[in-house]
Amino acid sequence: MSSADSSSLHPSTVVVALCRPERNADAPLNPPIVLSSTFVGDGAPAPGDRVYARYTNPSWEPLEEAVAELEGSDHPALAYASGMAAVSAAFSLVPIGGTVVVPASAYNGTVGLARTLAEDGALSVREVDPANTEDVIAALPGADLLWLESPTNPLLDVADVPALVAAAKQHGVLVVVDNTFSTPLRQRPLELGADVVVHSATKFIAGHSDVLMGLVVVADGALRTRLAGRRTLAGSVPGPFEAWLALRGLRTMALRLDRAEASAAELAARLEAESALSRVRYPGLASHPHHARAAAQMSGFGAVISIEFEGGEDAAVRFVRGLDLFTPATSLGGVESLVERRRRHPGEPEAVPVSLVRLSIGIEHVEDLWADLQRGLRAAAGTAGAA
Ligand SMILES: Cc1ncc(COP(=O)(O)O)c(C=O)c1O
Incomplete structure (x- = not known):
């Protein structure tokens, strides 16, 4: 893929210019959709090879690179079959029996997942008012993960992300921000200190109500490797056509x-x-x-x-x-x-x-x-x- 030096480009240019095929004679302008469930291998050990389309997929990669660029991460984003698959992947970072701090008024799927996992005994949930900074900070001691969604869906409450990230760091709590409403064009949680960013790409990123997709972006390479391994095992991967449509949406x-x-x-x-x-x-x-x-x-x-x-x-x-x-x-x-x-x-x-x-x-x-x-x-x- 051509990756024009993006450091000096505005985000509105990045979405258009990045992650296109190399400019060789007769090369396509757009990344092609690769419809293949498996990839050729010669019997040698295959670390880094594609192997199989649940492991990695050339149709996801331009989207994953472009969204990482927009969110300010050095590591490719991870594409998922839906926003909820991305939310579930982030929740899977909580150890069994761990504790999650969740806004009581976050997206109903996220609150529903947290409550279901708590009912099943997988983890404990502390529900907080995300706009009440003291309330959230009081819930942090002993927690494993702080979930923020800012603004929230649909109350449009805004969390004080930098203050909460600083407090979470003091308690060793991982911070996830659902950035679906803001998009990376309006808010960059990794720059505010968050560890993980989640998107329902179904919304503004794909932008035409014709795709269901999710994305996770992380600042840390080891965390990306861990999430990528789990995505392969969970099988929560998007189809090539969905990824292509989402990239097409991202361009505008x-x-x-x-x-x-x-x-x-x-x-x-x-x-x-x-x-x-x-x-x-x-x-x-x-x-x-x-x-x-x-x-x-x-x-x-x-x-x-x-x-x-x-x-x-x-x-x-x-x-x-x-x-x-x-x-x-x-x-x-x-x-x-x-x-x-x-x-x-x-x-x-x-x-x-x-x-x-x-x-x-x-x-x-x-x-x-x-x-x-x-x-x-x-x-x-x-x-x-x-x-
Ligand atoms: C803020 C937010 N996060 C996550 C999701 C879940 O995304 P999806 O519907 O793509 O699974 C939604 C869906 O509305 C949402 O609004």
């Missing part, structure tokens, strides 16, 4: 995120003036309780907004049903705007209010999105027929 992530984020900032500000809403959660708003913290550790505030309704769950349901352009569907980070009342999921953490609706802002024209939100607000108020 900077453009997509710039556009969606600008619209999210504008729409959050307008929604704040709506009396039907009891709360608008967006880290870019000055009213967000952790706005200053977010501004200090992130270079942008992302494209997800959560809103809560004065009229409770019923108003929230009417709002979702009243929208035309926003599609009611779970997930986020795609080119198309999605809307979801999160407590429709039985497994959603209780910390999430029943009237909370998550908006994933896509790349449509902002005025069309605003017109749709107004349509939804009229439906929520029961005045849908009015002008």
